[in-house]
Amino acid sequence: MNCKGVIRELSNYIDGELDPGLKTELERHLEHCEDCTMIVDQTRKSVEILCDSRPVELPSDVRSRLHAALSKKIGPGQT
Amino acid sequence: MLDAIFIPEEGYKPEFWGILSTLSTPNPHRLPSSIAREDEHLLVAAAKKGDATAFEELVNRYEDKIFRLTKNITGNHEDAEDAMQDAFLKAYSHLQDFHGDSRFYTWLVRIAANESLMRLRRRRPNQFSLDEPVEGDTDLMPRELEEWGPSPEQGCAQAELQAILADFIEKLDPEFRIVLILRDLEELSTQETAEALGISVPAVKSRLLRARLKLREKLNRHFRRGTLN
Numbered sequence: 001m002n003c004k005g006v007i008r009e010l011s012n013y014i015d016g017e018l019d020p021g022l023k024t025e026l027e028r029h030l031e032h033c034e035d036c037t038m039i040v041d042q043t044r045k046s047v048e049i050l051c052d053s054r055p056v057e058l059p060s061d062v063r064s065r066l067h068a069a070l071s072k073k074i075g076p077g078q079t
Numbered sequence: 080m081l082d083a084i085f086i087p088e089e090g091y092k093p094e095f096w097g098i099l100s101t102l103s104t105p106n107p108h109r110l111p112s113s114i115a116r117e118d119e120h121l122l123v124a125a126a127k128k129g130d131a132t133a134f135e136e137l138v139n140r141y142e143d144k145i146f147r148l149t150k151n152i153t154g155n156h157e158d159a160e161d162a163m164q165d166a167f168l169k170a171y172s173h174l175q176d177f178h179g180d181s182r183f184y185t186w187l188v189r190i191a192a193n194e195s196l197m198r199l200r201r202r203r204p205n206q207f208s209l210d211e212p213v214e215g216d217t218d219l220m221p222r223e224l225e226e227w228g229p230s231p232e233q234g235c236a237q238a239e240l241q242a243i244l245a246d247f248i249e250k251l252d253p254e255f256r257i258v259l260i261l262r263d264l265e266e267l268s269t270q271e272t273a274e275a276l277g278i279s280v281p282a283v284k285s286r287l288l289r290a291r292l293k294l295r296e297k298l299n300r301h302f303r304r305g306t307l308n
Binding site: 003004007008010011012015017035038039042043045046047049050051053054055056057058062063065066067069070073074075 | 131134135138142143144146147160163164167168171172219220221224226227231232240241244259263264266269284287288291292294295298299
């Protein structure tokens with residue numbers, strides 16, 4: 001596998017969705033290619049950082065309107 | 080297809096289901112999701128029997144995340160609020176259609192994503208298409224390569240990192256943004272994402288790869304010198 005092949009399979013690799021044969025080929029390439037190793041590690045890290053990001057709290061006025069709409073739908077005083 | 084009001088039922092299977100079902104594999108790089116708590120199915124069962132308090136608990140549990148989803152997809156506060164509200168209202172109305180074959184949260188995300196997409200398409204008609212063929216892979220090789228250090232994210236405050244990610248998502252093209260949000264923020268599987276968007280698994284994977292490479296590129300500009308720009 002060459003560098004282009006590594007990039008093409010990068011997402012599948014970090015998701016653990018790569019066919020075992022291709023995975024072996026890819027890891028063999030990583031053993032001697034510092035650039036691809038860096039790209040793989042940084043992309044995996046980037047995904048982890050994104051996964052770890054937390055949603056901001058719902059603005060109170062938006063939340064109030066949501067629950068008012070639900071109350072209207074479900075019944076007064078229910079939510 | 081995506082413009083139609085769409086409430087995904089548990090039994091819903093697209094034409095390419097046979098292919099999809101063979102490709103569903105876990106994502107070992109992720110920690111187990113904290114989204115689906117053990118009592119979720121009990122709350123859903125109670126809500127289906129008419130327990131409004133149980134449904135309220137589900138809303139309280141997921142409202143922050145669903146608002147983040149609708150905001151990220153629509154890029155517009157007003158549309159995000161409307162999409163979120165309609166998603167919860169439709170989820171309540173169609174609760175009997177949910178049979179528990181998947182997580183309730185996944186079902187809810189699919190409804191919210193569809194509500195958001197309808198609004199995005201209405202506001203930006205003809206500006207993007209999720210249905211286009213998978214692009215070629217001729218120009219994917221990253222050009223900016225610099226060392227980050229072992230824990231680059233620790234070099235900046237959480238709020239700054241959140242701002243960087245928010246800016247990145249906002250500026251990402253919708254066809255990449257939506258896939259990245261569903262896969263990496265909402266933790267839907269490739270198969271679930273394909274179903275939710277009505278596109279093929281290869282199309283999801285192609286867009287996800289590009290989106291992740293763009294994310295690495297964005298973070299590289301902030302992490303390469305070990306400090307924020």
